[in-house]
Amino acid sequence: MRIAVYPGSFDPFTNGHLDILNRAAKLFDYVIVAVLVNPEKKCLFTPEQRVDMINAVLGESENVRAVHFHGLLVDFCRQVHACAVIRGLRAVSDYEYELQLFSINKQLAVDIETVFLMSSTQYSFLSSSIVKEVARYGGDVSTMVPQGVDAALRGLFRSGGGTKK
Numbered sequence: 001m002r003i004a005v006y007p008g009s010f011d012p013f014t015n016g017h018l019d020i021l022n023r024a025a026k027l028f029d030y031v032i033v034a035v036l037v038n039p040e041k042k043c044l045f046t047p048e049q050r051v052d053m054i055n056a057v058l059g060e061s062e063n064v065r066a067v068h069f070h071g072l073l074v075d076f077c078r079q080v081h082a083c084a085v086i087r088g089l090r091a092v093s094d095y096e097y098e099l100q101l102f103s104i105n106k107q108l109a110v111d112i113e114t115v116f117l118m119s120s121t122q123y124s125f126l127s128s129s130i131v132k133e134v135a136r137y138g139g140d141v142s143t144m145v146p147q148g149v150d151a152a153l154r155g156l157f158r159s160g161g162g163t164k165k
């Protein structure tokens with residue numbers, strides 16, 4: 001069984017993330033979306049909310065599931081017996097950070113491979129930050145995120161939410 005981990009903040013999960021995940025799910029037997037719990041980072045949704053939202057989007061899909069994790073990514077990969085980490089690449093601007101992440105993970109765990117998938121053209125300018133920015137000011141993000149995420153954003157901003165940041 002070849003298991004891959006797709007880590008990130010996913011605050012919130014976008015159609016760009018979903019595209020990478022669906023494509024990764026064709027390459028591996030099982031893909032775990034690993035929502036990073038990072039108290040240092042101000043997020044709109046709690047890790048639990050993000051995991052629940054992603055799992056609701058995934059529905060009954062057999063070989064993909066979201067969980068949250070904290071600590072080192074390579075430790076989490078070992079824990080779930082993953083052989084690879086999935087990352088998405090959009091523009092050149094992603095490259096430097098991703099290369100750094102790759103190098104560190106390779107140093108810590110030489111046996112865990114990182115697989116980069118290029119963003120599909122229609123999602124190459126889509127980011128969680130852009131989605132939050134547009135949604136915060138009442139803009140329509142329904143083409144940028146799955147339906148459940150759109151509903152959660154509407155709920156949050158309609159109620160004057162967005163507790164952190």
Ligand code: ADP
Nearest residue numbers: 007008009010016017087088089119123126128
């Ligand atoms: P981070 O891990 O930096 O907090 P995110 O949670 O936003 O970033 O994204 C997780 C992963 O998904 C990263 O590899 C990121 O480059 C990738 N990604 C984000 N948005 C897109 C997109 N629109 N298309 C393809 N990949 C994306």
